[in-house]
Amino acid sequence: MCRNNIYKPELMEVTDIIDETFDTKTFRLKFRDENVAKNFSFKAGQFGEYSVFGEGESTFCIASSPTREDYIECSFKKIGKVTTALNRISVGDTIGFRGPYGNYFPVEVMKGKNVLFIAGGIGLAPVRCVIWNTLDLRDKFKDITIVYGARSFNDLVYKRELKEWKERADVKTVVTVDPGGEIADWDGEIGFVPAIVEKIAPQSENTIAIVCGPPIMIKFTIPVLLKLGFAEENIITTLENRMKCGLGKCGRCNVGNVYVCKDGPVFTYAQMKELPQEY
Amino acid sequence: MEEKLISKVNLKMLVADLIKANHIVVGQDEKAVGWKRLSHTDEIVVNSNGVPSNLSYKEFLFAKTEPIFYFRNNKDNYDLIEPANVAASPNLDEQKIVILGAKPCDAPSIEIMSHVFNWDYKDKFFNEKAERSIVIGLACHYQDEFCFCTSVGLNPTSEAGSDLFLVPLDDKNFAIKIVSDKGKEFVQPFIQYMSEGNPKATSEVLDKIKLQERKFEQAKVREWIAPNFEHKIFDKVGETCLGCGQCAFACPVCHCFDIVDEECNYTCGRRMKNWDACQFGLFTIHGSGHNPRDTQGKRYRQRIAHKFKYYQDKFGKTLCTGCGRCSRGCPVGIDIAQVVREINLVANQV
Numbered sequence: 001m002c003r004n005n006i007y008k009p010e011l012m013e014v015t016d017i018i019d020e021t022f023d024t025k026t027f028r029l030k031f032r033d034e035n036v037a038k039n040f041s042f043k044a045g046q047f048g049e050y051s052v053f054g055e056g057e058s059t060f061c062i063a064s065s066p067t068r069e070d071y072i073e074c075s076f077k078k079i080g081k082v083t084t085a086l087n088r089i090s091v092g093d094t095i096g097f098r099g100p101y102g103n104y105f106p107v108e109v110m111k112g113k114n115v116l117f118i119a120g121g122i123g124l125a126p127v128r129c130v131i132w133n134t135l136d137l138r139d140k141f142k143d144i145t146i147v148y149g150a151r152s153f154n155d156l157v158y159k160r161e162l163k164e165w166k167e168r169a170d171v172k173t174v175v176t177v178d179p180g181g182e183i184a185d186w187d188g189e190i191g192f193v194p195a196i197v198e199k200i201a202p203q204s205e206n207t208i209a210i211v212c213g214p215p216i217m218i219k220f221t222i223p224v225l226l227k228l229g230f231a232e233e234n235i236i237t238t239l240e241n242r243m244k245c246g247l248g249k250c251g252r253c254n255v256g257n258v259y260v261c262k263d264g265p266v267f268t269y270a271q272m273k274e275l276p277q278e279y
Numbered sequence: 280m281e282e283k284l285i286s287k288v289n290l291k292m293l294v295a296d297l298i299k300a301n302h303i304v305v306g307q308d309e310k311a312v313g314w315k316r317l318s319h320t321d322e323i324v325v326n327s328n329g330v331p332s333n334l335s336y337k338e339f340l341f342a343k344t345e346p347i348f349y350f351r352n353n354k355d356n357y358d359l360i361e362p363a364n365v366a367a368s369p370n371l372d373e374q375k376i377v378i379l380g381a382k383p384c385d386a387p388s389i390e391i392m393s394h395v396f397n398w399d400y401k402d403k404f405f406n407e408k409a410e411r412s413i414v415i416g417l418a419c420h421y422q423d424e425f426c427f428c429t430s431v432g433l434n435p436t437s438e439a440g441s442d443l444f445l446v447p448l449d450d451k452n453f454a455i456k457i458v459s460d461k462g463k464e465f466v467q468p469f470i471q472y473m474s475e476g477n478p479k480a481t482s483e484v485l486d487k488i489k490l491q492e493r494k495f496e497q498a499k500v501r502e503w504i505a506p507n508f509e510h511k512i513f514d515k516v517g518e519t520c521l522g523c524g525q526c527a528f529a530c531p532v533c534h535c536f537d538i539v540d541e542e543c544n545y546t547c548g549r550r551m552k553n554w555d556a557c558q559f560g561l562f563t564i565h566g567s568g569h570n571p572r573d574t575q576g577k578r579y580r581q582r583i584a585h586k587f588k589y590y591q592d593k594f595g596k597t598l599c600t601g602c603g604r605c606s607r608g609c610p611v612g613i614d615i616a617q618v619v620r621e622i623n624l625v626a627n628q629v
Contacts, residue, residue: 003407006400007347007538007552008359032356051550053350053357054543079566094356215569241571242563244538247400250555251535252563254585255571256505257592262399276508278563278571278581 006247009051009096010036014089015071020157024122025087026063026075032094041100042066044107044130045238045266048099049246050074051082052089058082059243061265062100063125065132072097075125075157101246102265105130105210105236114143116202118221120193120213121150124157126238126265127212131165138170145172145202149193149217152181174200194220197228204229211237215279222269232270239264239272239279255279281457282476285445289472290453291320296469297377305339306379307332314339317379325380327420327447331602335385335531336378340408341392344553347404347538351547375465376408380417384428384602386440388531389414394594395534404552413465416441416458418484422491425603427616430494433601436485446481454481494616495623497587497597503626504588508580512625516618517576519611520558526582526605526615527556532598535562557581587619 016028031037043066051057058080064073078087089095107130115134119127127148134141146165150156156175165173176189176196189196193213202209209225211218218237225235241253241260248262255278258264267275285293294317297304304317307324313334317323349360378385389409396402396409419435428434438444442462446454454476457463466473527533537555542548555562558578564570572578590598599615606614 003403004401005348005361005403007550008361011357011359013355051540053352053550054540054548056540056550057538077566083566092355096357096359214567240565242565244536247402248398249395249400249402249534250537251557251585254557254581254589256584257589276505276584278577 007098007245009049009057009098011094012072012097014091014093014095017089017091020075020159021155023078023087024075024157025078026073026158027086027089027095028064028071028073029095029097030071031097041069042072043100043104044133045104045126046100046102047126047246047261047265048072048074048097048101049243050076050086051096051098052085053096055085056082057096057098057244058086059246061126061129061238063129065129065136067133067136075122075128077122098246102261103263105133105266106208107133110134110208111137111140113141114203114207115141115145116207116209117144117146117148118193118197118209118211118213119146119148120217121155122157123213123217124148125212127210128158128161130210135165135168135171142206143172143203144170145174145200147174147176147193147197147200149176149178149189149191149196149213150181151178153177153183153186155181192220193217194224197221198224201228204231204234207234209235211235232273233268235269236266237269237272238266241265241279281463282478282481283455283457283466283470283473284448284452284476285455285473286452288451290325290445291323293469293472294323294379295320297375302375302377303339304377304379305336307336314378323379325417325445325447325453327382327417327445330421330423330607331382331384331604333604333608334529335388335602335604336381337388337392337531337533339376339378340389340412341396341405341534341536341554342552344551345404346549347552349547349549352545374411376412378412378414380445381414381441382417382419382421382602383433383435383437383439383441384419384426384600385531386414386416386438387433387600388440390440391532391596391598391600392534394596395590398594413443413461414441416444418444418446418488420447420488422489423603423607425606425614425616426491426601427494427603428601429491430616430619431497431597431599431601434490435488446484448477448480448484454478454484456481495620497591499626500619500622501588501591503622503629504584507625510625512618512622513580513583514574514576516579516613517574519613520575520579521611522558522560522575522578523610524556524558525608525610526613527558528554529604529608531600531602531604557585583615583619583622 011032012029253260314336396405444456586598
């Protein structure tokens with residue numbers, strides 16, 4: 001009989017904290033146990049259960065790229081009990097981590113193709129993981145386009161990286177804010193993500209689109225992509241259902257015949273269409 | 280299948296031996312509220328005429344609440360301590376959990392739940408109890424308007440899930456059928472309490488049990504759910520449902536749970552796995568406030584669809600035994616069998 005306690009987390013040290021916005025932080029994490037670190041690997045798009053002992057567990061994606069092997073990163077918005085507790089954590093503190101769980105972006109399939117990344121708000125976190133994954137293996141992919149939007153300038157996350165991507169010649173980066181969210185010397189776009197995607201009209205041939213963000217953004221972006229000629233199988237998104245166990249047991253993320261934590265979180269639009277509208 | 284005869288007196292002796300050897304003997308309590316660990320043979324209730332207890336014995340396999348680990352602050356780090364379990368005390372492996380008098384609508388519950396607790400990741404908290412369990416089933420002479428075991432592929436005489444199966448022959452004797460290998464091994468030390476069985480007499484008793492007419496056709500309902508997901512029938516039930524979760528807690532196979540930290544102070548605490556229910560409004564709510572199942576109708580639909588479709592599709596089992604506990608206990612009188620029957624009627628009209 002398997003005596004392994006699947007609910008027991010590994011311990012990780014917070015080695016760096018970046019303030020992304022007034023309520024969003026990125027943690028860089030390192031396993032306390034070297035053996036665990038040595039045996040740990042994950043793929044772009046997978047997630048984990050992060051815990052503050054005494055407060056509970058919360059689910060976020062792994063926001064760093066699997067090509068950066070010495071650490072993992074996660075980004076979270078202060079929004080509930082656990083994320084508020086995480087927000088109080090300092091460098092050197094210990095948190096719990098279980099994972100990696102779930103499926104992943106088909107990076108292998110994307111090789112030799114154009115990739116279009118579309119993200120909104122904190123939805124950039126899972127996309128950032130696969131963006132760095134593709135940029136670290138840049139010659140394996142054709143054109144890379146990033147479209148990222150947030151409510152306002154202050155809500156944009158990973159600002160330093162957005163700047164870095166913008167400066168790179170081998171990536172086309174478009175950053176937009178909702179009307180009214182711009183600042184005085186804003187040099188990006190102004191408008192909602194779906195409208196901006198329509199405006200820049202990326203080519204759909206031999207292209208895979210990865211779309212993550214608030215449900216409303218996904219809802220209006222997908223018709224634009226379909227109009228541009230993207231096949232349903234080439235539009236990839238993640239479902240962000242509430243989870244507790246991450247192991248396909250606790251029942252929260254059950255949508256139709258699927259446990260999002262096991263069969264997802266990455267789904268193509270073709271797969272998503274088959275599911276009942278419970279996400 | 281081997282069959283023996285055991286008198287009520289000898290069954291008591293058998294239970295007395297088990298209790299003395301420190302096995303966990305679980306029996307229904309006298310008031311049919313739930314199940315408890317028996318400490319004395321006077322507490323034995325093996326009544327084939329009795330109504331199913333309000334709660335099933337699920338909690339002896341899938342605890343209402345149990346620690347999954349303890350944590351203790353240690354400077355910048357934490358020590359995580361496993362709860363006392365089989366690994367810690369090898370003798371516990373020998374301690375059987377004997378379920379005494381499980382009706383055919385209770386006995387399959389362990390097998391049904393074991394699918395979800397073992398696909399891919401294995402839940403040791405369930406497994407270490409399930410593997411020690413011995414289910415002594417009991418033929419059922421009870422039937423009321425809430426029962427519907429025959430509609431979900433079981434019946435009052437089915438041995439599914441039982442390791443041993445009792446059939447009351449008269450005031451003093453039971454036939455005891457040895458159903459599984461696990462059951463065969465288990466009865467070996469007690470064989471002196473048993474005499475030669477009389478299968479003919481047993482069959483006569485079983486044949487007399489009247490089978491309830493089926494209330495709905497499962498296959499039909501299963502097919503209907505997906506294409507009719509937005510049907511008003513679910514909202515109609517949702518308007519009545521209070522979302523109290525009684526149905527899930529009473530259910531012998533509902534298995535949703537929550538993970539929370541409890542009894543914490545600055546230096547230590549524990550993480551718990553607690554029963555939860557998909558009927559609660561907060562069950563699926565996102566951090567943003569978005570809730571995929573934001574009405575009681577949608578939550579009730581999840582209950583029906585998970586039991587009669589999703590679990591079937593995924594694991595090939597119906598997540599329901601037809602015991603009727605959820606309906607008997609419902610504070611607003613929702614009868615799941617009637618709801619599913621109604622769905623069946625609607626499906627037939629198409």
